[in-house]
Amino acid sequence: MAVDRPSEPERLPCGTPPDEVAEHALRGTPTEHERGCPHCRAVAEYHRVLARAGAELAAERPEPPPALVGSVMRAVRSQARPDRLIPVAAPGPGRTAVRESAARALLVAACDAVPGAAVGRCRLADGPDGLEIALSAHLTGTVPAPELAGRLRTAVRTAARESLGADPARIDIVFTDID
Amino acid sequence: MTGPPEAALVERAQDGDTAAFEALVRLHQGAVYRIALRTLLDEGDAADAAQEAFLTAWRNLPELREPAAFPAWLHRIAARRALNVLRARRPEHPGDEEAVALPDPGAGPAQHSVTGGLREALLAALAGLPPPQRACWVLRELEGLGYREIAEITDSTPTAVRGRIHRARTRLVEALEPWR
Structure with missing residues (x-):
């Protein structure tokens, strides 16, 4: 399978890889440079909606089903290791x-x-x-x-x-x- | 909390102590279930994958050399298990996108409908991504794992992972365009 990305990541005119800017936007942790640079700000703006939606999803802590521990442990006990x-x-x-x-x-x-x-x-x-x-x-x-x-x-x-x-x-x- | 520290629980579980393992399951069930749910986007499948991940961990626990590495090791098992389930079910369910269990849209107050719509749009867009892209994006952006770790989980290379995340991000941004 061909990898359609060059090993050297693409860079903005300011030298910053856009993927890095997008990631920082999602985490809400832009660098000093990214806050001031127009190229970086354009990338961050482009990813703003995804950043908002992603941050919302990342903050969620879905509750596992209450029966999970019990069913895991039943299966574990049925596979107990040999005793000496x-x-x-x-x-x-x-x-x-x-x-x-x-x-x-x-x-x-x-x-x-x-x-x-x-x-x-x-x-x-x-x-x-x-x-x-x-x-x-x-x-x-x-x-x-x-x-x-x-x-x-x-x-x-x-x-x-x-x-x-x-x-x-x-x-x-x-x-x-x-x- | 007054119980023994996690490393001691891991060592006891390595010796076959099921009570110590149960304490570890209680501590980590939230994270394991969350990784599975975000990858599979289905509560029933996520519960099954979480159970399988814990059983794999129980069987392989004696091979874990560094007890302090237990959480990261367990999360890798959970992510790998979820990705395998995703890969296996994909061809049989071409209508996967529509099959995603979305929360009841009438459940929240009306003023939350816009944010709710955005969240659901992201879930629907995630469901439409090819399995490796979805898994890579979830592990990187929602779970915060490194490229190398994701490459190990997905039997891939850090460069390929970077490319998948890039493509996933592009498709997700396009899908969320109406919410801009």
Whole structure:
């Protein structure tokens, strides 16, 4: 298919591409030059009606149908991703296993109770010395990261012991939004 | 709002947390639906396209590397989905222009009839544009996306996008001539 536009955009006698003037007219953001230049003003005037209609449409915020969230989530839940079983050390002989999604929800909920941090990723693994937990966290308050890391570790360790019956061998926390 | 920040929700959803994904759907349903509605100009089709876009996002979420890029990534999915629906239905409905669902003209007060007429004229003119022109104009002028981003969505080049927007603008200005 032939492209019927030259790669170099067309320019007004003043050197400004008319498409730029038309766009600025639609957004209501003409440059100092465009406000004073007769060539630019003629282009803006030509596009004035479209600018008015377009600005009206751009300002509209149509409401999505109320049923949208529900129908999206029904479809999402029907396509839930496969869940893994994570072995955890149980008291006494033998081992037990928990569903990763359930264990993760429990640990994330424990972290949500710690003010100043929001946990994103929470990965569980069965390491050589037992349960390994890797978290990514975002700072949401003013508590310094090292202090938060300590609090999150305590919250995760307590939740793992009390609810999963496992003493984590390792808890790694990465703060993702620190330079 | 006291919930976790969006990047944390995205990471949780990447791990398969459906509750976190639901929070993201609530946050972004307005923008996704709006992109689909402006491209398709039909409420039912826009709702279907928005649903499909969210499902595509759910399936592909583990591949998103930068959680902060989620909104732009989701909007691209929505725009691409809407354009595909538009391309697919166009040949079967040559009378597309007339099929556009216009708001009830009697709904607004009489003093708004002139602005209402202009808005409807723009919608009708948009419906008459070829699908790629319409999508490019909507994404640029109503959604404020860059040429490169629109080129990626429409499987095209920034130069071709620029040309389409130029042609769309010319046709729209001509169609709105009576309102000058």
